Amino acid sequence: MSASAKDQILARIRAANQTAGRAAADGPGAHAAGPQPDRDADAACAARADRDTDAAYAALPRRYLRAHHDAAAQDIAALFAERAADYRAVVERVPGPGPAPLAAAIARVLAERAAAAPGPVLVPDGLPDEWLAGLPAQITLARDVPPLPAAGLDQVAAVLTGCAAAVAETGTIILDHGPAQGRRALTLVPDFHLVVVREEQVAADLADAFARLDPARPHTLISGPSATSDIELIRVEGVHGPRNLHILLAGP
8 A cells, every 4th residue: 555545544534533533522412503623624634535535546557458359350159159168058050141040940959858858938028930930839838928936937848038148258148138038037947948149249258248238137147057066066957047058159
């Protein structure tokens, strides 16, 4: 700590102690009458210390490294796919353009899931209709209207959502629970989460991702399927979220 910063802190402490001491001496029922020069001087001293501290803080150099990856020189989508797979998520890149390849990939993944685990597929409000084109007849869709209880959510075979953004550096998906995402419980209770991430939604780093989000909305960050190693370092999946996370990384 520099000498000036130390002096500012001590000046503020002395001013606060002096004010508190006079207030105790006056008693709870005492009322000051007329000018109080000592108190005014203390208040002015504290105000100057506050201004000096604010100015010193504002003058600090902030040459922070906000990004580790250059989107212009690196395939950010490929980096996201690599990092998400490191968390044991299943990642598929779906080529564009147009909605047909994505709809076909969704239908295939959900058909495979239906064969392994019977039950309806939960779809939130706002999900694009073209995502559901060509679904096999054996797949039943469920809606969260009215909101399903936890027991009802536990009966669905899978949930299909979009996302608000994704982070290449950490392989993280971010939900803000807007259209095509649903409330938080929809992606926590079902055992299988199929999420569509578009390449243009992938940000290089956390700072870039959060700059794209509305801070007033709730955010859920998902890095791979739910897992914990709290007990004897044994990995257990599905403790506080889906055991299976399947990502379809769609082209533009």
